[in-house]
Amino acid sequence: MYINDLTPQEIVSSIEQIGLPKYRADQVFRWIHKSLERDYSKMTNLSAKDIHYLKDSFQYDMISIYKKLESNVDDTKKYLFELGDRNIIESVFLRYDFGDSVCISSQAGCNMGCVFCASTLGGKERNLRASELLEQVYMIQKDLNTRIDSVVVMGSGEPLDNYNNLKKFISIITDENGLNISKRKITVSTCGIVDKIYTAAEDNLGFNLAISLHAATQEKRNKLIPASKKYPLKDLIEACDHYTQKSGRRVTYEYILIDGFNDTEDDVKSLKELLKNSNCHVNLIPLNPISEFEGKAPSDLQIRSFYKSLVKNKINTTIRRELGRDINAACGQLRNNYIK
Numbered sequence: 001m002y003i004n005d006l007t008p009q010e011i012v013s014s015i016e017q018i019g020l021p022k023y024r025a026d027q028v029f030r031w032i033h034k035s036l037e038r039d040y041s042k043m044t045n046l047s048a049k050d051i052h053y054l055k056d057s058f059q060y061d062m063i064s065i066y067k068k069l070e071s072n073v074d075d076t077k078k079y080l081f082e083l084g085d086r087n088i089i090e091s092v093f094l095r096y097d098f099g100d101s102v103c104i105s106s107q108a109g110c111n112m113g114c115v116f117c118a119s120t121l122g123g124k125e126r127n128l129r130a131s132e133l134l135e136q137v138y139m140i141q142k143d144l145n146t147r148i149d150s151v152v153v154m155g156s157g158e159p160l161d162n163y164n165n166l167k168k169f170i171s172i173i174t175d176e177n178g179l180n181i182s183k184r185k186i187t188v189s190t191c192g193i194v195d196k197i198y199t200a201a202e203d204n205l206g207f208n209l210a211i212s213l214h215a216a217t218q219e220k221r222n223k224l225i226p227a228s229k230k231y232p233l234k235d236l237i238e239a240c241d242h243y244t245q246k247s248g249r250r251v252t253y254e255y256i257l258i259d260g261f262n263d264t265e266d267d268v269k270s271l272k273e274l275l276k277n278s279n280c281h282v283n284l285i286p287l288n289p290i291s292e293f294e295g296k297a298p299s300d301l302q303i304r305s306f307y308k309s310l311v312k313n314k315i316n317t318t319i320r321r322e323l324g325r326d327i328n329a330a331c332g333q334l335r336n337n338y339i340k
């Protein structure tokens, strides 16, 4: 059993099972999730006997830095982490005016098959445990000696395909005895697993929901995102509207712009029609090319013109600011280079 994979309630029952007093659970949880201490012997308010029991009973789910790339143009850093079973995942540190943020992976690889994404090329190896989601944040916070203010679950993997571990991750990282990051500062990006959007609303997970939309008609979206055939656009938008009602959070629709494919005035009309009753926001992202997909990003002029058309049609829109341009391999590309 991995001690850093346990919620506060699970630590209480596990610690009682090995005969330690219940109050130790809070202490241990704080050491691991607030002080980010991995070494039991440095947990100074525990007795030598209790440390011995803990060492004997629980493993620590370790990840380690395999490679780190640092941008020369801003503070962005890309990390490749090695997991206990030698799998490799990637995470990104981003510095904004409003604070420091990390983008983490939720699975090793991905099964969803989106055609523009390098993360899915080798399929899904496995889901990441909650402890492996947490450790990406903790390792970066410690490595950079900073305080992480927000987390985006938008790296490799489909987070809602790893729902239980995502839920556990959120409960631990928002705990007041942990990093105590507000739910408002956590964003989860999905290609649109409709039933899990309803579950997240019922479970009151309260994160910001981002949808990889990328096309405003069923026909075009099917070409980019195979999962769209199982989760039709109409059902997806209904689920997102429900999420907004339940959580009070405006949904963000991510829209990768592909030259000549989804950047025309017809696409503006389709987007307007699709989102006409939704309290939402559209985030435009110029395509980051991968060799296996032949599309390219539109020109800056075309991106600007698409943006203006959306705004003119009263759709709340932004263009994603590109950070770490010099190390900004498309999501999953860096990992792929190291697992081949």
Ligand code: SF4
Binding pocket: 110, 111, 112, 113, 114, 117, 118, 119, 120, 155, 156, 157, 158, 190, 191, 212
């Ligand atoms: S975009 Fe996200 S859901 Fe789609 S294949 Fe890539 S990692 Fe998976």
